[in-house]
Amino acid sequence: MSSFKGSDTYTVDAKGRVSIPSKMRKNIEPEARQTFVVTRGLEKCLHAYPLDEWKRLEADIRSSTQSSEKDRFFVRMLMQWSEEVQLDSQFRLLIPRSLMDFAQIKKEVFFIGVLDHIELWDPGNFKQYLASKKDTYEKVAEHLIGGQR
Amino acid sequence: MSSFKGSDTYTVDAKGRVSIPSKMRKNIEPEARQTFVVTRGLEKCLHAYPLDEWKRLEADIRSSTQSSEKDRFFVRMLMQWSEEVQLDSQFRLLIPRSLMDFAQIKKEVFFIGVLDHIELWDPGNFKQYLASKKDTYEKVAEHLIGGQR
């Protein structure tokens, strides 16, 4: 099971490629290191799952969705935006155009490791997202680190 | 389960490395001695968790967050600042740049062992922190040690 963490800003080159931060790559099962599934995230970002984590997610979805109208809609939306991507020999990810547009990614990508997946943000959008939240880091962390236990 | 205690001041070398005080190292499960997770603490300091303690914390995070919008924010905030770090053969920790900047650590680090984790402070900031507190140690201690019983 992966456990992505940390954050970093990387450049997108003229061809739309970005390196996956190596500290995140190291958290992936070796067999799954070459293939990612990139999909549209919640909020204005992309989610990248290494293949093994994606399979886990897909299995969850298969088992938990009934055939309600709502579920069908969710699955369609999710799958519509999901693309399987191979890393090149330098472990770079070619971001599919439609997803790049959706996340408004231009020259730079802000990566965040979020446990089972990696998020890709446009740095500006991420700043805005943070600014839109009133909670401070302290408040959030007290809850989990300081709080109970 | 670790139980860190005590404090010490150490130098950061030109490459950003500090030794982990050996008395604290001794409190770590042998399997977890090589890897730490460093993250942003409350107040202007860093927290370093040996891998086993971190896993405990991470499990809490995974289980206590649903996929609500607020939870996503929590997890992002926390994970954004968490970095996994390997100690070198001399048991030194390479402090990630972003965290070093955040904690304003320059030449020296003040270590405090705090039960399940180790805190890293800039010595100056720690002094300021103490000064900013009006409660004396006696007052606080009465609360916890003297209190009931």
Add this chain to the structure above:
DNA sequence: AGGAAAGTGGGGAAATGTGGGGTGAATTGG
């Protein structure tokens, strides 16, 4: 006192992040 461990410093090899060229496949438009 002697040996071991702890704390500090630094050199050099390997890995990382970034750039670009070239070749074939796929897409588009005439």
Add this chain to the structure above:
DNA sequence: CCAATTCACCCCACATTTCCCCACTTTCCT
């Protein structure tokens, strides 16, 4: 249906950072 352009993917290049190892001094322990 073919030609022109774009696109995806292979390879090579190179500066910088990271990591691994060796070395020296001081402190601690028996």
